[in-house]
Each structure stands twice: as C-alpha cells, then as structure tokens.
C-alpha cells in the first residue's frame with residue numbers, strides 16, 4: 001500500500017477525553033473513530049489488525065475442533081423468555097420493536113440462539129459432542145462505556161458453545177477451549193493468565209477469566225508469579241489426547257479475580273516473594289454451566305439406550321475488539337504502538353525520504369515489490385511530508401520493521417533498517433541485492 005493513496009488519518013495531538021494510552025494511540029494512529037458513546041468505526045489500519053486477530057483466533061479454534069458458523073446480531077425476544085433471561089438481563093440489553101410490533105434485541109451473547117439451533121437440528125447422541133463458534137458483533141448497553149474499545153457498547157466477540165452428553169465429556173470440551181485460549185493469546189504476543197472467576201449473568205459453577213496484567217486494567221487480580229513464565233506453545237498439542245495433565249499445570253497455582261479471591265488461602269499457598277497482586281484486563285472468559293440453558297429450552301437428544309438425555313453446555317468468549325486495546329496497553333512506548341509481528345497491520349514500512357528523486361523512488365519500488373513477492377505486507381510512505389514527520393508517523397503506527405531510503409545513503413550504496421521494538425538500526429548495502437533475504441534474516445534475529 002502506498003501511503004499517498006491510503007486512508008490513514010493520524011492525529012498529531014492526543015485527543016482530549018481519551019483516558020488510557022491504548023485509547024489515545026488508537027485514535028492518534030487512525031485505527032478507530034468514535035461514532036457514538038462506546039460505538040466505533042474501524043478505519044483501514046484498525047480493520048487490518050482486527051482481521052489478523054480474527055484469523056489467529058479462527059485458526060486456533062479450528063485446531064481445537066470447534067466449527068464455525070455465523071449467527072445474526074438481531075435475535076427474537078421469545079428465546080430469551082424461554083431461558084428465563086429476558087427480564088434478568090435488564091437495561092444492558094438493547095431491545096428493539098419492529099414494524100409489526102415484534103420484540104427483538106441486539107444480541108449481548110448467544111447461548112439461547114445456539115441452543116435453539118442445536119435443539120432443532122440434533123436428535124441423536126451420535127451427533128455429540130460438538131463445539132460451534134462464531135465471530136460476531138455484540139451489543140451491551142453498558143452504563144459507563146469507557147477506555148475506547150476496551151469497554152464498548154458494540155464490540156466484536158468470538159463466542160463458542162459446546163454440547164456434550166455428560167458432565168465428564170463437557171469437562172473435556174472445556175479443557176480444549178482452555179488450552180486453545182492459552183495458545184491463541186500467546187500467538188497474539190500476550191501473556192494471558194487463566195484465573196478462577198465468577199460466572200455472573202452467564203451462570204454455572206466452573207469458570208476462568210484470561211487476564212492480561214496492566215495498570216489500566218479494570219479488575220484487581222491475584223496470582224502466583226510462576227504463571228507469568230509459562231508457555232503453551234512449547235509443546236505440540238493433540239487435542240484428542242487427555243489434556244488433564246496440562247490443565248493441572250496451569251490450574252495448580254493460585255490465580256483468582258477479585259470476586260473469587262481468598263486472601264487467607266493466597267497467604268497460605270503462595271510465598272510472599274511469589275505473590276502478584278495487580279490490575280488486569282479480561283480478554284477471555286469461559287464457562288461450564290451444565291444444563292442451565294438446555295433444560296429450560298429442552299435441548300435433548302436420544303441416548304444409546306433410547307432414553308432422552310439433556311445436554312451439558314459451556315460457552316467460551318474472547319473479546320476480539322478489546323484485544324486491540326489490550327495488545328497496545330501491553331506493547332507501546334512514548335513514540336507509539338509496537339505491534340507484535342503476528343498482528344501488525346503491515347509487516348514493513350518503507351520510508352522514502354525524497355519522493356521525486358529518481359534513484360530513491362526506484363530503490364523504494366524495488367523493495368516494495370520484492371517484499372510483496374515474498375508475501376510481506378508493506379506500507380510505502382511516498383508522501384511529501386518532511387522526514388521528521390515521516391519518522392514520527394512510522395513509529396506511531398508501530399510496524400515491526402522500517403526501511404529508510406534516501407538519496408544520501410544511496411550515494412554510498414546504503415539503506416537503513418530499523419526495528420520498531422528495539423530501536424536498533426542497521427545499515428544494509430544495496431548491492432547485496434538479495435535484500436529481502438537479508439531483511440528476513442535480520443528480523444528473525446530480532447533486530
């Protein structure tokens with residue numbers, strides 16, 4: 001993409017009213033614009049990141065055996081009456097009446113709708129277990145939408161729902177999602193800690209929140225330090241294997257959200273040097289709720305013995321749009337965003353220091369083409385802005401690698417490569433012209 005032809009309205013000043021750094025940077029870097037309180041338009045740069053996050057989530061859901069479908073944003077009120085949640089949900093639910101006076105709502109979550117679909121389509125134990133998911137916009141009329149996309153009213157969620165024949169089987173489905181979440185967040189460049197959590201309006205008796213530690217987080221959390229050093233990507237995982245040993249490794253240390261925190265237990269189980277008490281951002285939340293929805297909505301199948309079995313359910317959410325904010329909170333400096341490679345809107349930014357200079361234009365073009373040919377996405381700054389402004393913008397939008405090309409360097413046969421993360425710069429001779437291989441090597445070395 002050429003910046004001169006792109007749509008990337010960056011702001012020089014920090015907009016007033018944006019309280020936390022991720023919100024400020026999302027506005028300044030031209031990722032989102034507010035349309036109404038807690039409702040955002042996704043500008044091209046922000047949309048690219050959102051789509052990259054979605055792709056990683058989708059890959060990991062599929063690996064764990066979940067199957068994608070797509071449910072609508074608008075749901076009929078009657079299924080929520082069936083489950084008994086229509087009145088409970090209160091003012092957070094956006095209720096709509098259509099021209100025929102039918103009651104509809106903008107879905108805040110989809111337990112009811114998926115249970116209806118499953119109930120009406122699956123009749124036999126042979127079609128269980130199944131975990132179905134979608135990535136769809138939700139609406140919750142939060143009293144205090146704040147911090148930009150972190151607590152929005154309209155927000156994008158990945159929500160999965162499992163249907164099993166027994167509690168025992170349901171626990172296995174829960175474990176698959178639990179491990180899949182650890183892998184997902186790690187691929188997004190985040191250290192997410194699973195913590196015992198409260199089930200709130202979703203219900204049930206087993207639940208974990210996945211928490212990113214950040215000073216600007218909305219909840220207070222408590223855990224053992226060891227959880228910060230673990231990785232779920234170290235080992236290859238077969239989701240058909242028994243996942244209990246791996247679960248055990250992650251759940252044996254103390255980790256709890258404020259609602260579930262037990263100070264006495266914390267003191268007893270964790271040496272004071274290992275205690276972490278911090279603020280956190282909830283990027284995922286999983287629930288096992290058994291027969292809560294399936295019983296009320298008569299979601300049952302015929303078992304092997306011909307008797308009807310009420311299915312056991314769980315639901316599993318990831319805050320897709322919130323993740324942009326969380327990633328930025330976890331990865332930025334005073335100059336701007338530092339995107340992890342896996343979600344960066346472009347892999348490389350090329351800065352043309354003197355558009356119009358023939359040699360410079362031609363070298364930029366060569367890089368641009370060679371990188372694209374190697375499957376790397378490039379943003380080429382070919383605008384007339386002065387160099388200082390270009391450097392600032394490139395740092396602000398946080399692409400992992402920058403290539404700086406100008407007439408002076410070229411006279412000496414040199415371009416500069418800069419890593420956004422480390423700030424390290426390296427000169428590269430233009431005559432060693434397998435330049436992309438050179439960049440790839442440098443990037444892998446963590447330049």
Ligand code: P5A
Pocket residue numbers: 108109110111140142149150151152153155157158159160202282283284285286287315316317318319320321322
């Ligand atoms: C699980 C999936 C549920 O709704 N039903 C379907 C269950 N869980 S949850 O915890 O309420 O939400 C799941 C995740 O969505 C994100 N989230 C939000 N993101 C932005 N703005 C909001 N107002 C908002 N509310 C929830 C969180 O990441 C949460 O973990």
